[in-house]
Amino acid sequence: MTEQILDDTVFKKFSSILKDRTSRHVGLLFDGCDALLVELGQGDVQAAHFSAHRLKSSSGQMGAVKLSSYMARLESDLDQQLQGDRNEVLQPSELLNELSALIIDTRQVLNTVLVDK
Numbered sequence: 539m540t541e542q543i544l545d546d547t548v549f550k551k552f553s554s555i556l557k558d559r560t561s562r563h564v565g566l567l568f569d570g571c572d573a574l575l576v577e578l579g580q581g582d583v584q585a586a587h588f589s590a591h592r593l594k595s596s597s598g599q600m601g602a603v604k605l606s607s608y609m610a611r612l613e614s615d616l617d618q619q620l621q622g623d624r625n626e627v628l629q630p631s632e633l634l635n636e637l638s639a640l641i642i643d644t645r646q647v648l649n650t651v652l653v654d655k
Contacts, residue, residue: 541603545601548603552601560652564649564652566596567593567596567600568641570593571605574589578633578637579634587613587616587620597609600648602644612637
């Protein structure tokens, strides 16, 4: 079973609270995702860990459940790497490809919902 990208109920509640600021907050989420991709590409584990933590929360608040779940796993993996508890180093190319695809999918879904709103 494929995990859903967006929880419509959560997004509707999020947008009912933010009203005309919803699009701006969605844009900020993707600005943060773009920054995370750069941090991972540069191997900046500390910055990527902080960004993953922040994006886990913000994506969850707007109902982007698949992205939030991915960020939770990424945050945990990066935390293990920072603590030295991880034997293998995360491979940036694998992460970047997987994360980029998820960001594209999430952006498409959210943009469609914003247009239909």
